[in-house]
Amino acid sequence: MASLSQRAMSGAAPKEHRIDVSEESYLEGLNEAQREAVLTTEGPVLMLAGAGTGKTKALTTRIAHILASQRAKPWEILAVTFTNKAAREMKERIGKLVGGELEGLRWTGTFHSVAANILRRHAEIVGLKPSFTIIDTDDQIRLCKQVIEAAGLDEKRWTGRGLAAVIDGWKNKGQTPSDLPPHEADLFADGKGIALYREYQERLMTLNAADFGDLLVHNISIFRREPEVQAEYHRRFRYMLVDEYQDTNVAQYLWLRLLAKGGDGEVPNLCVVGDDDQSIYGWRGAEVENILRFEKDFPGAKVIRLEQNYRSTAPILAAASAVIDNNQGRLGKTLFTDQDGGELIKLRGVWDGEEEARTIAEDIEAEQMKGRSLSHMAILVRASFQMRAFEERFNTNGIPYQVVGGPRFYEREETRDALAYLRLVRNVADDLSFSRIINKPRRGFGDKTLTQLSVIARQNGMSLAAAGQLMLETNELKGKAKTAMMAFLASLERWREEAEKTAPAPLAEMVLEESGYTDYWKNSKNVSAPSKLENLKELVNAASEFETLEGYLDHVSLVAERTSDSEDGQVWLMTLHAAKGLEFPVVFLPGWEEEIFPSKRSLDESGNAGLEEERRLAYVGITRARESCRISFAANRQVYGRWQNALPSRFVDELPEDQVDVLSEPGLYGVSAKEMPAQSRFADLVLEETSSRYETPGWKRARQHGRKRNADPSIEGTARLVASSAPGDETFCKGERVSHKKFGLGTVMRSEGNKLEVEFDEVGNKKVIASFLSAA
């Protein structure tokens, strides 16, 4: 280790020498399997790396080893990941291993960025200019909408979003319009799908643009059409590494194959790393089969299993293994750990989502009292709507939290508008950008004029901006539209001149100011206008890191990530998908109920395959925990404002009994008092009378479906205080909230001695008022 840091400090050494690190120094601290994964450099390798087994360490050390042993130069290594974050981390860690800044890893990046680089060099082969723009999902949908409109289809029945999804599906499979078998057209608009796809591709060509899927599909076309080009890259990439191989789609698989397999039949030095148990992106085209099939695809492949887990305690691993064991067709791995003991999985059944949020908040506060940092705890939900309950609870309790995910910076309306202005400055022919901002702010240039404009553009085969110029010359525009167009085109021209001598940041500021876009938001009554103005400032800020407008625009197309200001002392709140690759000492997994998790839609759409993917998600969730994993489920859940009855998830049943500590277990309709933990500060109430007989929606549903039920709505039950104005105080005061297993939530209206009157929230259009006697 000492030699490493010394080396890092001796900045004067030439680069070649810097990567001359001795084997011992980087193999230090690796276990046997990891060493094998590092040292087996030749031939195909499948590194099966379970959760928390030091995958990134093995992967980065492998690259460091290839470099240090002079097997290849940095630019002869292709290393692809899915996210920019993963790529950045990989580069950083290799840099640390070989000492100092590492230059020349030109082909280390995301699938899309590497493919974009290749495409820029050979764009002409597929009919693009090297300066092509990369359009994002939003533009893609708008373009699809235009295609549907032009085809004269019913726009309500066939949406742009729908077409974009179908096209994406085809591109994920690496299929161009001519690759598709005719019956595939049935997927959209009664057999017109393929024609629409073709039309969409033609429009992209006219715009000199490519969408994300195109980056790979065009690469594949290039390699297939020009064997010399393929051979060139095949020779160049002497070592290839792929991270998260279980998440690759067909297009990515084909792309890799073309790069890995030359015509010579020799064995490629391709190392793929992944975990079939963590494949959770099937819904966006990932194929677990790619990893399951690897040994057949690349004969002679060496399979190396990383199974020693350095992250979690034995009970956590046992629980995760027991759950994932219910899946069929796994490659099979058994995680093990050196450590003994550890806290059992905590399982808690609660009355409803609010109680769940409350108990988790209490748990968090208790952990905090024990000295645990808030940022060491995370709540991982299945779907984002589940976050609301936690956010509300954390706000009332004053627990700071940070949400991971959500709309990203470069996808926000104002950012996209601003970028459209800049794109238009760079390229007046960018019609998508033109139509986006021509009337934003309002210039009296409405839909009608825009349609007129696009007709003329279409007829003359010119851009919208050129058509505008033409209409001015032929005097076809009148009044407001004329002045507006004239002023707009003049500004555009001026900005373009300015762009040549001005840096991106001041240019952006100038364009936004002079176009009136900033004022547009300043004068807006929109509640989010202030934050939008903030974002515009941030955008200008971000631009200041770039020297050219081109560089900046390229960056934003491929790196759409949020500025993640991870703060210490904040609880993490995110979806299970967002949690992949992360770990926390304490993990809360709420909402383990049938129809929520596993998600009903997933099961409806993909049947058993969907269920298995949901189960992998459960596996990912559990294995995020280092020390403590707390799973909970509710008997009633509010989904989009509707109350529904819930059953514990089947995954709860799959947990091994001997590894689980059951804190409370509600029946179908409520939490039974005797199963409540003794330290509960919430008193039980006995129902005395109600103003009317009442049937909850959940009970009604159960009756209609003939499901087993363990409570009768006409029989008295118990209620508990769920939100107290003075925690610890067991008396019930006016305004406090009460939960009852039949009537749901209510508010205390009157309280006299141990008798109180509760008004329940309106459910099913009936207001229920009930009186209670305190049991205590």
Added chain:
DNA sequence: CATACCAAGGTTTTT
């Protein structure tokens, strides 16, 4: 062109 009203639909997410 701004506002009003209605119907639909509301997992997961990267590039």
Added chain:
DNA sequence: CCTTGGTATG
């Protein structure tokens, strides 16, 4: 329940 996108209306 609440947001969104579309159409209808002044």
